[in-house]
Amino acid sequence: SYVLTQPPSVSVAPGKTARITCGGNNIGSKSVHWYQQKPGQAPVLVIYYDSDRPSGIPERFSGSNSGNTATLTISRVEAGDEADYYCQVWDSSSDHPRGVFGGGTKLTVL
Amino acid sequence: QVQLQESGPGLVKPSETLSLTCAVSGYSISSGYYWGWIRQPPGKGLEWIGSIYHSGSTYYNPSLKSRVTISVDTSKNQFSLKLSSVTAADTAVYYCARQEVGATPDAFDIWGQGTMVTVSS
Numbered sequence: 001s002y003v004l005t006q007p008p009s010v011s012v013a014p015g016k017t018a019r020i021t022c023g024g025n026n027i028g029s030k031s032v033h034w035y036q037q038k039p040g041q042a043p044v045l046v047i048y049y050d051s052d053r054p055s056g057i058p059e060r061f062s063g064s065n066s067g068n069t070a071t072l073t074i075s076r077v078e079a080g081d082e083a084d085y086y087c088q089v090w091d092s093s094s095d096h097p098r099g100v101f102g103g104g105t106k107l108t109v110l
Numbered sequence: 111q112v113q114l115q116e117s118g119p120g121l122v123k124p125s126e127t128l129s130l131t132c133a134v135s136g137y138s139i140s141s142g143y144y145w146g147w148i149r150q151p152p153g154k155g156l157e158w159i160g161s162i163y164h165s166g167s168t169y170y171n172p173s174l175k176s177r178v179t180i181s182v183d184t185s186k187n188q189f190s191l192k193l194s195s196v197t198a199a200d201t202a203v204y205y206c207a208r209q210e211v212g213a214t215p216d217a218f219d220i221w222g223q224g225t226m227v228t229v230s231s
């Protein structure tokens with residue numbers, strides 16, 4: 001089965017840039033979506049199709065995807081960005097197409 | 111705007127069947143999109159359970175496939191999840207979500223608030 005690997009945690013100072021990676025075999029050939037989840041709340045889509053932003057998501061959020069790694073980049077990090085972030089793909093490579101989530105990354109704003 | 115709302119029992123006994131419904135407002139299910147279920151055990155990450163198209167075609171997580179049934183009721187504009195033979199490992203917050211359709215089912219763009227289901231006797 002297809003596996004997405006994320007670092008458990010990333011720390012960044014306010015105003016700096018946070019980069020959260022999502023590793024997977026030839027993930028560059030798939031569309032990657034990113035979600036932000038704050039404590040006690042449902043996930044919110046922040047990036048879809050690798051680098052598109054839904055309406056209402058700040059331009060500070062961007063994404064890229066190439067080779068075996070997709071990256072969510074948050075520029076000029078704010079305290080309100082502290083949350084768990086999950087990547088997700090649709091894996092059609094087997095006989096059983098499926099949705100796959102990464103394990104999640106906790107972003108801490110120092 | 112589009113809203114999704116999960117409903118169902120918050121407590122289910124071991125070996126019984128978990129049943130949840132997701133009511134959709136602000137959008138007609140029969141107009142398109144996939145509609146999915148995702149769960150999150152306490153303190154853990156997200157797990158995709160399955161997705162259904164408005165026509166009724168389904169995809170299930172292979173690890174749960176033998177126990178899962180997802181159905182859609184376009185007349186009530188809702189879709190449902192049944193998970194049989196539950197154990198404590200099925201204790202989780204269960205989310206329903208709308209899923210974009212590209213070449214494949216894609217991003218979950220709108221989520222319900224989630225409902226906590228505990229499996230315990």
